[in-house]
Amino acid sequence: MNLIVPVLLDRFGAPPVGNWRRDSAALAKRLPDMGLSEAIGELRHINAGGHMFRPTCRDVLLPAARILRRRYDPAAFDQSERLHRVWHLRMCLHSLDDSGDRGVPAALHSALTLSGAPVMPGVEHAVALRFFDRAGWAVQDCGSDHDAEEACDSVHDQAYDVAWISLEPGMDPVTVRATARGVRRASRNARILVLGGGVMGVPAEDPRMLDLDGFTPDAVQAAAIAEAALIRQGGLHAN
Structure with a gap:
């Protein structure tokens, strides 16, 4: 093992550290302003194979929703722009692949x-x-x-x-x-x-x-x- 690891590092480089936290936070900030197809593409990339469904919801979609909420007064008369952006994020959620991150379902409630x-x-x-x-x-x-x-x-x-x-x-x-x-x-x-x-x-x-x-x-x-x-x-x- 001591011989194999240096060879792998020479060939492929050291694995990046902390990419998820950095990348998810950056995407959460950009997501509310991205076009729908671009946003879905970015989410598909960060959730490749559906293996990161839960972290994507927790660390990207929900922070993006908080960012969006801070922009608008819920008591304002015209809510059209806010509702459009909310719909946008909901469509992003519906697009997420969940195939790789499911556990065994609980008893049916x-x-x-x-x-x-x-x-x-x-x-x-x-x-x-x-x-x-x-x-x-x-x-x-x-x-x-x-x-x-x-x-x-x-x-x-x-x-x-x-x-x-x-x-x-x-x-x-x-x-x-x-x-x-x-x-x-x-x-x-x-x-x-x-x-x-x-x-x-x-x-x-x-x-x-x-x-x-x-x-x-x-x-x-x-x-x-x-x-x-x-x-x-x-x-x-x-x-």
Whole structure:
């Protein structure tokens, strides 16, 4: 081995150190302003073979979403540019190959999801849904908080384990509380967990202030945190 390594170094050079951290951070900064086809190409390169799906979501897409969010006032009248950029990043997520980074799916759980966004769910919402799916959950997505009535109808018709509301900057806490209460009241499963999360640091207060059973602050970890909450609750309901 002592003889082989120097020969390999002479022929191929030393392997680069710390490339992922540097390259992912650089791409996250550029991604919101890149054309869609260029962005998809860059993501395909950094996620070659689908082996870096989770790190790409965690270190590229979600930081890009945070960069984009800081540019716009969620209360501004004209949201067209922001929504276009959000759609752009969501399309980037849909383009990502996940073939090389899947583990063994967990036992099948069920979740009803909806967003606290007044118009279109954000990038974090889409990332969380992707991770619920890859963990083996059966998910019904109701979209934005305007679909709270549909969410109540859904939990009345099917015994979901979890209702998950993605919390967005500029959300209306009164609406989130009303949605959580409505879902819990209508639920066919009396033990349904109503969780919220998706965006790091939103909100900072106690989840009980929003009538939630808990937070899942990391979109990448939302499914794992929800599953852990079910285990702490004492087991799943019988379907």
